[in-house]
Amino acid sequence: MTFDILVDSGKNKSLSLSQKITIMTKYIISLLLMASTFLSVAQNIKYTLSMPKPQNHYFHVEMELSDFDAKEINVKMPIWAPGSYLAREFAKNVNLVKAFDSNGKSLVVKKTNKNTWNINKGKASKVIVKYEVYAFELSVRTSFLDLTHGFVSGSGVFMYAENYKEKSGSLEVIPYEEFNVITTALKREKEEITSDGSTTYLFDNYDQLLDCPLEIGNQEEFFFDAAGVHHKVAMYNFGNYSIERLKIDMAKVVESASNVFGQNPNKNYTFIIHNVVNAQGGLEHVNSTVLSVNRWTYEGPTYVDFLKLVAHEYFHLWNVKRIRPIELGPFDYDNENYTSMLWVMEGFTSYYEKLILLRAGFYTEKQFIGRMWNSLNYVEGSVGSRVQPVAHASFDAWIKGYRPNENSRNTTMSYYSRGSVIAMMLDAKIIKHTKGKKSLDHFMQKMYDKYYKKLNRGFSEKEFKAELTSFTGENLDGFFAKYIDGTEIPDYKDEFAPLGLDVEYAGKSLPSVGLSISDVGGKAIIKGIRSNSAGEEAGLSVNDELIGANGMRVDKKSLDDYFRSMDTGEKINILFSRDEQLYSTELVVTNYEKPSFKYSISTSKKGNYHDFWLRKMDK
Numbered sequence: 029m030t031f032d033i034l035v036d037s038g039k040n041k042s043l044s045l046s047q048k049i050t051i052m053t054k055y056i057i058s059l060l061l062m063a064s065t066f067l068s069v070a071q072n073i074k075y076t077l078s079m080p081k082p083q084n085h086y087f088h089v090e091m092e093l094s095d096f097d098a099k100e101i102n103v104k105m106p107i108w109a110p111g112s113y114l115a116r117e118f119a120k121n122v123n124l125v126k127a128f129d130s131n132g133k134s135l136v137v138k139k140t141n142k143n144t145w146n147i148n149k150g151k152a153s154k155v156i157v158k159y160e161v162y163a164f165e166l167s168v169r170t171s172f173l174d175l176t177h178g179f180v181s182g183s184g185v186f187m188y189a190e191n192y193k194e195k196s197g198s199l200e201v202i203p204y205e206e207f208n209v210i211t212t213a214l215k216r217e218k219e220e221i222t223s224d225g226s227t228t229y230l231f232d233n234y235d236q237l238l239d240c241p242l243e244i245g246n247q248e249e250f251f252f253d254a255a256g257v258h259h260k261v262a263m264y265n266f267g268n269y270s271i272e273r274l275k276i277d278m279a280k281v282v283e284s285a286s287n288v289f290g291q292n293p294n295k296n297y298t299f300i301i302h303n304v305v306n307a308q309g310g311l312e313h314v315n316s317t318v319l320s321v322n323r324w325t326y327e328g329p330t331y332v333d334f335l336k337l338v339a340h341e342y343f344h345l346w347n348v349k350r351i352r353p354i355e356l357g358p359f360d361y362d363n364e365n366y367t368s369m370l371w372v373m374e375g376f377t378s379y380y381e382k383l384i385l386l387r388a389g390f391y392t393e394k395q396f397i398g399r400m401w402n403s404l405n406y407v408e409g410s411v412g413s414r415v416q417p418v419a420h421a422s423f424d425a426w427i428k429g430y431r432p433n434e435n436s437r438n439t440t441m442s443y444y445s446r447g448s449v450i451a452m453m454l455d456a457k458i459i460k461h462t463k464g465k466k467s468l469d470h471f472m473q474k475m476y477d478k479y480y481k482k483l484n485r486g487f488s489e490k491e492f493k494a495e496l497t498s499f500t501g502e503n504l505d506g507f508f509a510k511y512i513d514g515t516e517i518p519d520y521k522d523e524f525a526p527l528g529l530d531v532e533y534a535g536k537s538l539p540s541v542g543l544s545i546s547d548v549g550g551k552a553i554i555k556g557i558r559s560n561s562a563g564e565e566a567g568l569s570v571n572d573e574l575i576g577a578n579g580m581r582v583d584k585k586s587l588d589d590y591f592r593s594m595d596t597g598e599k600i601n602i603l604f605s606r607d608e609q610l611y612s613t614e615l616v617v618t619n620y621e622k623p624s625f626k627y628s629i630s631t632s633k634k635g636n637y638h639d640f641w642l643r644k645m646d647k
């Protein structure tokens with residue numbers, strides 16, 4: 029709503045009749061809008077979350093809907109969690125959905141599709157929906173409850189009322205009696221804690237409720253300030269961490285990430301950290317993140333990997349949560365949200381996680397370049413990179429990236445790794461075009477200012493490409509066709525020359541059978557077969573058990589040794605078992621050339637912006 033025209037009218041001494049009518053019309057419309065806003069404020073959504081018996085892993089949810097006019101309301105459970113591109117069908121964990129009016133009278137509830145419940149409310153002014161959610165999948169994008177803690181990833185726990193996602197409301201959390209701490213980025217209604225231990229939080233709309241996960245238990249909390257933002261860190265379970273060290277180092281990461289943009293939009297930010305055995309990475313939110321890390325990660329060489337994860341998820345508060353493709357928000361919680369730009373969201377973030385650590389002093393220049401080089405050689409050396417373009421990897425994340433199978437290595441590529449290498453190439457192009465005056469940082473700043481702060485919307489791929497074109501001074505049609513919508517290997521020698529790197533091709537043609545073999549209880553089992561390899565030609569399949577080679581009994585170790593010593597053209601008679609039947613075949617060793625590259629630091633001065641690339645101007 030805006031009154032701009034009325035304020036401006038003071039400057040215009042004489043207005044025509046038609047101008048006056050226009051102004052009056054706008055004024056009336058504004059009043060109507062105000063009235064409708066006032067009416068809509070009356071509608072209210074209040075959730076109550078309780079967990080009286082954590083050992084059964086059920087959260088109990090009550091959703092109270094007040095003053096909704098419609099005779100029927102649909103309530104829905106999202107099928108996916110934003111940031112994790114897989115239809116997880118959260119409704120599968122929901123049981124006992126019931127609805128009542130304010131007198132406790134049951135209302136008719138009918139399920140109409142996999143994630144929708146229709147409630148016939150008639151004239152009831154208030155509807156109370158009750159249900160329970162089974163929560164026994166501890167990850168950053170799913171929910172969990174046991175006697176040690178509860179973790180709520182909102183998209184699998186809170187339903188929404190169809191057509192009312194914009195409504196504000198409250199969430200009252202009633203913890204299990206032995207849980208004393210609740211950590212979330214949601215705003216508290218009041219600072220004081222009630223005598224029964226419950227706390228009420230407020231949300232502006234359903235998106236915000238989902239974007240603020242909750243950790244409920246007896247976690248250790250600590251705080252630090254950095255980049256003008258107050259940070260809260262909640263540690264579930266023990267680990268070899270030092271709080272004093274984390275406060276200093278996490279603050280450095282935060283400052284370094286904020287320096288990329290020169291601004292940080294949050295006042296408060298929350299880290300929820302699960303210290304577990306099987307680390308799973310992180311999930312980004314607007315003003316919080318959840319990290320799942322190995323509890324022994326905080327000392328030795330793995331500590332910097334923890335800081336890299338912090339940098340990655342923190343950078344997402346800009347890149348993907350605010351700078352985003354048009355398809356990624358507002359979200360459609362009922363369907364897959366397809367975008368071909370995850371190589372920007374995840375790839376650029378993977379590039380910046382490393383740059384942030386370099387700038388913060390956690391990586392040496394050699395380590396930074398080495399990590400980028402690992403990504404580059406991983407991408408170019410993987411068979412799937414020649415099959416699936418990075419734009420397709422993004423679009424099909426829902427059915428391929430998040431649902432890998434035994435053949436994925438032959439058919440898919442990582443938009444994280446390839447995206448990070450493309451980010452480095454684009455950084456080089458901008459640096460070269462501006463002769464060391466601007467970098468990808470300036471491009472990110474522009475995208476943030478224009479699409480988030482000014483327009484407050486996502487961008488189309490066309491808009492993204494147009495902005496890049498103006499920063500690089502190049503028509504990027506060929507670049508996109510070859511490397512983003514295509515699967516070609518870039519001319520790294522040329523692309524990275526402005527970064528002061530001399531690149532050489534280092535791939536060699538070597539004897540190979542193309543089999544990945546695992547030891548499963550003493551048996552040598554095939555877990556992967558490279559396309560067009562000797563193993564494939566011999567008719568071997570994944571899951572085959574390799575028993576003998578040239579008349580000798582074999583296991584994984586002896587096979588690995590055997591294959592390593594073979595020359596091209598050598599023949600091996602293989603005895604194997606498939607579904608408990610014995611077969612034999614002849615394996616003829618062939619050559620395979622895995623593309624790879626090496627680099628050295630250039631000594632040439634001309635057009636070499638090595639120091640600028642490594643952001644030495646920051647220091």
Ligand SMILES: [Zn+2]
Nearest residue numbers: 340344374377
């Ligand atoms: Zn990410």
